[in-house]
Amino acid sequence: MLIFEILFYSFIAIVAIQLIYYGIIFGSFAAHTPVIPSEKNIGVSVIICAKNEADNLKENIPLILNQNHKLFELVLINDNSSDNTLEVMEGFKTQHNNIKIVDVKPVEKFWGNKKYALTLGIKAATHEFLLFTDADCKPLSNRWISEMTNRFSTTKSIVIGYGPYKKIKGSLLNLLIRFETFMTAVQYLSYAKLGLPYMAVGRNLAYKKAQFFEANGFMNHMNIMSGDDDLFVNQVATTSNVVLCVSKDSFTESIPKTTFKSWVLQKRRHISTANHYKPLHKFLLALFYLSQVLFWTLAIVLSLLTFQWKIVIALVAIRFIVQYVTLLLISKKLNENRLLFFLPLLEILLITFQFFIFIKNLISKPHHWK
Incomplete structure (x- = not known):
């Protein structure tokens, strides 16, 4: 069916976008070897x-x-x-x-x-x-x-x-x-x-x-x-x-x-500032988030439909391998490698949470830093 083919080729495009982010953009920081500077002892x-x-x-x-x-x-x-x-x-x-x-x-x-x-x-x-x-x-x-x-x-x-x-x-x-x-x-250091x-x-x-x-x-x-x-x-x-x-x-x-409510209030303040970023930054951040949402959505839909399922599984595997390798290298730099044990679950939860915050900020605006 035509709709299945549209979903399938859309999924290929989304996987390609995800590979660009994880393999090239985030990969640039993953491969980064900083130069150790000399002691300056400045005021x-x-x-x-x-x-x-x-x-x-x-x-x-x-x-x-x-x-x-x-x-x-x-x-x-x-x-x-x-x-x-x-x-x-x-x-x-x-x-x-x-x-x-x-x-x-x-x-x-x-x-x-x-x-x-x-x-x-x-x-x-x-x-x-x-x-x-x-x-x-x-x-x-x-x-x-x-x-x-x-x-x-x-x-x-x-x-x-x-x-x-x-x-x-x-x-x-x-x-x-x-x-x-x-x-x-991962994002702000990579950019x-x-x-x-x-x-x-x-x-x-x-x-x-x-x-x-x-x-x-x-x-x-x-x-x-x-x-x-x-x-x-x-x-x-x-x-x-x-x-x-x-x-x-x-x-x-x-x-x-330590409570979900207090974290929501904190992140609402933080995320509301993103509307004031430069256009290019907003585009790149929005495209990454959208590609994450569509990756999971289309992967699940196509798997349930069993349409070109072998190719779908192969693409999902490639994306996860590139994602994991890149994030593993970065996590070692940032001393956060244990987080990756729960990567798929945390990714889904974070995507859902960010969507919830976006809707909350559309309804009302956060006020004051404390």
Whole structure:
């Protein structure tokens, strides 16, 4: 029947698209062998913007202060917290002379806007080189600052790092969160490797202060609640000014959400920023997602119809082999190889979840960073 043939040839086209993504685009990062830079020991301002994060700051500030980098300051931004976040910051400041506190008071025009608070912190920073993380993040080694900032050079003004989420045993939600984080990293690191950087994560990102002011800060998207990391990078990153840092000593680990509702709210804020990416980036991201959906849909339909089933099975096998090999190589770089034990299940769950978030954001828009 004609409809069966249309579905079959559509499936071949979709598999070809998937092979381009996994074999070429993501494969570029899978095959990437980074050059180990020399020690620079440059002055660095580590910036943390915190809102009601007293407990996390108590745990994570000592890990940052214990970094082996010779010259750095820690800029702590209290974004109008209602708990004792400011008191915790002040307690550390009395014991360490390399801590600077920026206490942000509410301003009606920028109420609830993290970008406003970050702008004040960046202006207060002493050093030209800025390294960002979150209050609930901890560096996984005492070489985090050095590993990230050693990548700066005369041509590289933005350093994109990786920030996984902490593993919680026996939690399917945690497994899905970590897989989603991994797959997001696969994409933004791969595109950056190909010279098409489109985003980064604020829990492990560095750039020069001059880069911030040359772009007029966050003003181009100040009215958007999220995007202090990805929208800024999407705006200022070029084929030549970005460098990756994926050494295991450069990773930061964050505390994941523990309820589906809280994760949905978080991802709604994150995903809503994608509408403001550059057209090419939106097209490539949308095409990848659509090809995933159609791959699974057409593979199932054609299998049930038993139409050209031998070819269908062969194409499915080829796609899975290329996907697995590529993701395995990347997972070893990012120390996430155990996630691949559940690859098909997690892929289906993630596709479904992303569709759910897309529909939710069509109905209503998320507000405020916390």
